[in-house]
Amino acid sequence: MDKRLIYISDDEINICNIIKSFLIKEGFNVETFNDGRSILEAFNAKPADLLVIDIMMPEIDGFSLCATIRQKSSVPIIIVSAKDTESDKIAGLTLGGDDYLTKPFSPMELIARVKSIFRRIELDKTNVRNNHVIKICDILINPNTKQAEFDGKNIGLTGMEFNLLYYLAENKDRAVSRNELLDKLWGFENEVETRATDDMIKRIRKKLSIAGSVLKIDTVWGFGFKIVENI
Amino acid sequence: MDKRLIYISDDEINICNIIKSFLIKEGFNVETFNDGRSILEAFNAKPADLLVIDIMMPEIDGFSLCATIRQKSSVPIIIVSAKDTESDKIAGLTLGGDDYLTKPFSPMELIARVKSIFRRIELDKTNVRNNHVIKICDILINPNTKQAEFDGKNIGLTGMEFNLLYYLAENKDRAVSRNELLDKLWGFENEVETRATDDMIKRIRKKLSIAGSVLKIDTVWGFGFKIVENI
DNA sequence: CAAAATTGTGGCAAAATTGTATCAAAATCG
DNA sequence: CGATTTTGATACAATTTTGCCACAATTTTG
Structure with a gap:
C-alpha cells in the first residue's frame, strides 16, 4: 500500500x-x-x-x-x-x-x-x-464468491452444496451429526428427510472428484460426516 | 435499524x-x-x-x-x-x-x-x-460521466443500469445479493419486486453483448449476482 | 455367518429460480 | 402537453436445484 x-x-x-x-x-x-x-x-x-x-x-x-x-x-x-x-x-x-x-x-x-x-x-x-476464506487440502472455499475452487477453477457447487462444504470445513476435524446439519443449514422449521444430507454429500463428493481434488469427506457411521485435514 | x-x-x-x-x-x-x-x-x-x-x-x-x-x-x-x-x-x-x-x-x-x-x-x-473510474475486463466505467465504454464508445446504459453495473464492479469478486442491491440502489423505503434486479441485469447483459464486450455478469443461484475479473 | 442397520448410487420429478418477451405505468424531456 | 425513454410488472419458458425412491453395497451386531 x-x-x-x-x-x-x-x-x-x-x-x-x-x-x-x-x-x-x-x-x-x-x-x-x-x-x-x-x-x-x-x-x-x-x-x-x-x-x-x-x-x-x-x-x-x-x-x-x-x-x-x-x-x-x-x-x-x-x-x-x-x-x-x-x-x-x-x-x-x-x-x-x-x-x-x-x-x-x-x-x-x-x-x-x-x-x-x-x-x-x-x-x-x-x-x-472478506469473510473468512478457508483453504483445506487442495480446495479453496471462498464465501465471498460462494465458490469452491480447485487449482484456481470453480468446481461448480450449488448454494446448498457450498454451504454444507463450508460448514464442514469450518468444523474440520470434528464430526458433525446429520441433525446438526439439518438444524444449521436447512433450518429448524424445514421438514425434510434426514437422508437429504446424504444426497448433498454425495453430490459434493462427486464434484470434488470430477474436479480432481483429493479432499475426502469422511462418513462417521451412524452419526454424520467430517472432514479431516490430512497433511 | x-x-x-x-x-x-x-x-x-x-x-x-x-x-x-x-x-x-x-x-x-x-x-x-x-x-x-x-x-x-x-x-x-x-x-x-x-x-x-x-x-x-x-x-x-x-x-x-x-x-x-x-x-x-x-x-x-x-x-x-x-x-x-x-x-x-x-x-x-x-x-x-x-x-x-x-x-x-x-x-x-x-x-x-x-x-x-x-x-x-x-x-x-x-x-x-467514490467517483473512481473502474476498468474491468474490456469495459471502462466512469461515474463522472455516468457512462460505461467499450472500445472508447458509450454502450448506452440508462441511469439505473449504470448504477447497478458500477456497484457490481466496485464489489467485484464478491457475490451481491438481490436484497443488497435493492437496499443500496433502489433505496430501503422503495417497495419494489425482487425481480426488478433481474430485469436490470438482463438489460445490462444485452447492451454489453451488443457492444461486443466479453464482460460477464454471473448469476449466483438463489442469491444474486457477481462480476468476476477473469484475467 | 446371517440378519439388521446404515450408507452409496443412479435416476427422476417436483419445486424453486432464473431468462425472455411483452406491456403499461412512470419519469424525463423538448 | 405530447413524445420518448426508462423501468417495474406479468406471463410463460427454460433451467437448475434438490428431495425422494429403489436398490446395491457396506458395516454393525448378535
Missing part, C-alpha cells in the same frame, strides 16, 4: 512541525497548512487520507471546516484544540470529528489515535468484503 | 449505572458487567455492537480483555480508566481500543464519542470508493 497522506492545519507553525516530524517518522506523508482555507483548497485539489485540524484558525475555523468537509467526504478528522470544555468537545465530535484532543497533547498519543482510526477503517473494510 | 447493543464493564457499579442511563436515554440497548470475565463470556455468547471497558477490573484486566476480543472480533472498544499516563493511553489504543477516556469524564462526551465511532463505521460501510 502507498504511504498514507495526512494534512495538518494549525496556526502555530511550531505545533505543525512537531506533529509533522513525528508522523513522518512513523511512515506517513504529511503536508502542513496554517489556516482553514488553505487546507480546504488543498483537500479539494487532492484528498488526503486523514486530517488533523485546530479549532482556532484564521480564515475558516475548525468547526466550520469539519462540517464543510464532512458534507462531501468521509475522510477521518482529528480535531486538536486548546479549548477543553465539554461543549467544545461535543461540538467537534458531533460536527463530524473522529477524535478530539486537547492541547497540550503528547505527539505519541496523537500517533496512537491516528493509527487506531486507520485500524478501524481497515477492520470495517475487511468486514464488508 | 434495530437498537444498537452496548456492553459496559466497570467494577464501580455507580459508574456503570450512570453511563447506562445516559446511553439508554440516547436510544441504545445497554447491559452492564462488573468484571472482565463476565463481559467476555457475555460477548462470546451474544456479540454487542460496542464495548465500554475499564482498565482496572477483577478477573481479567481491560488491556488483556481488549487484546483477547480484538483477536476474533472487530467490535469497537472504548477504554475508560483513571490511569491517565501517556503510556497507558498508548497501550490501550495500540492493543485495539478505538478510544481512551480518562476518569472522571463527562457522560455527554462519552456519548458523543460513541456516536462518532458508529458514524465512522457507517461512513466506511457506504463509501467504498
Whole structure:
C-alpha cells in the first residue's frame, strides 16, 4: 500500500512541525497548512487520507471546516484544540470529528489515535468484503464468491452444496451429526428427510472428484460426516 | 435499524449505572458487567455492537480483555480508566481500543464519542470508493460521466443500469445479493419486486453483448449476482 | 455367518429460480 | 402537453436445484 497522506492545519507553525516530524517518522506523508482555507483548497485539489485540524484558525475555523468537509467526504478528522470544555468537545465530535484532543497533547498519543482510526477503517473494510476464506487440502472455499475452487477453477457447487462444504470445513476435524446439519443449514422449521444430507454429500463428493481434488469427506457411521485435514 | 447493543464493564457499579442511563436515554440497548470475565463470556455468547471497558477490573484486566476480543472480533472498544499516563493511553489504543477516556469524564462526551465511532463505521460501510473510474475486463466505467465504454464508445446504459453495473464492479469478486442491491440502489423505503434486479441485469447483459464486450455478469443461484475479473 | 442397520448410487420429478418477451405505468424531456 | 425513454410488472419458458425412491453395497451386531 502507498504511504498514507495526512494534512495538518494549525496556526502555530511550531505545533505543525512537531506533529509533522513525528508522523513522518512513523511512515506517513504529511503536508502542513496554517489556516482553514488553505487546507480546504488543498483537500479539494487532492484528498488526503486523514486530517488533523485546530479549532482556532484564521480564515475558516475548525468547526466550520469539519462540517464543510464532512458534507462531501468521509475522510477521518482529528480535531486538536486548546479549548477543553465539554461543549467544545461535543461540538467537534458531533460536527463530524473522529477524535478530539486537547492541547497540550503528547505527539505519541496523537500517533496512537491516528493509527487506531486507520485500524478501524481497515477492520470495517475487511468486514464488508472478506469473510473468512478457508483453504483445506487442495480446495479453496471462498464465501465471498460462494465458490469452491480447485487449482484456481470453480468446481461448480450449488448454494446448498457450498454451504454444507463450508460448514464442514469450518468444523474440520470434528464430526458433525446429520441433525446438526439439518438444524444449521436447512433450518429448524424445514421438514425434510434426514437422508437429504446424504444426497448433498454425495453430490459434493462427486464434484470434488470430477474436479480432481483429493479432499475426502469422511462418513462417521451412524452419526454424520467430517472432514479431516490430512497433511 | 434495530437498537444498537452496548456492553459496559466497570467494577464501580455507580459508574456503570450512570453511563447506562445516559446511553439508554440516547436510544441504545445497554447491559452492564462488573468484571472482565463476565463481559467476555457475555460477548462470546451474544456479540454487542460496542464495548465500554475499564482498565482496572477483577478477573481479567481491560488491556488483556481488549487484546483477547480484538483477536476474533472487530467490535469497537472504548477504554475508560483513571490511569491517565501517556503510556497507558498508548497501550490501550495500540492493543485495539478505538478510544481512551480518562476518569472522571463527562457522560455527554462519552456519548458523543460513541456516536462518532458508529458514524465512522457507517461512513466506511457506504463509501467504498467514490467517483473512481473502474476498468474491468474490456469495459471502462466512469461515474463522472455516468457512462460505461467499450472500445472508447458509450454502450448506452440508462441511469439505473449504470448504477447497478458500477456497484457490481466496485464489489467485484464478491457475490451481491438481490436484497443488497435493492437496499443500496433502489433505496430501503422503495417497495419494489425482487425481480426488478433481474430485469436490470438482463438489460445490462444485452447492451454489453451488443457492444461486443466479453464482460460477464454471473448469476449466483438463489442469491444474486457477481462480476468476476477473469484475467 | 446371517440378519439388521446404515450408507452409496443412479435416476427422476417436483419445486424453486432464473431468462425472455411483452406491456403499461412512470419519469424525463423538448 | 405530447413524445420518448426508462423501468417495474406479468406471463410463460427454460433451467437448475434438490428431495425422494429403489436398490446395491457396506458395516454393525448378535
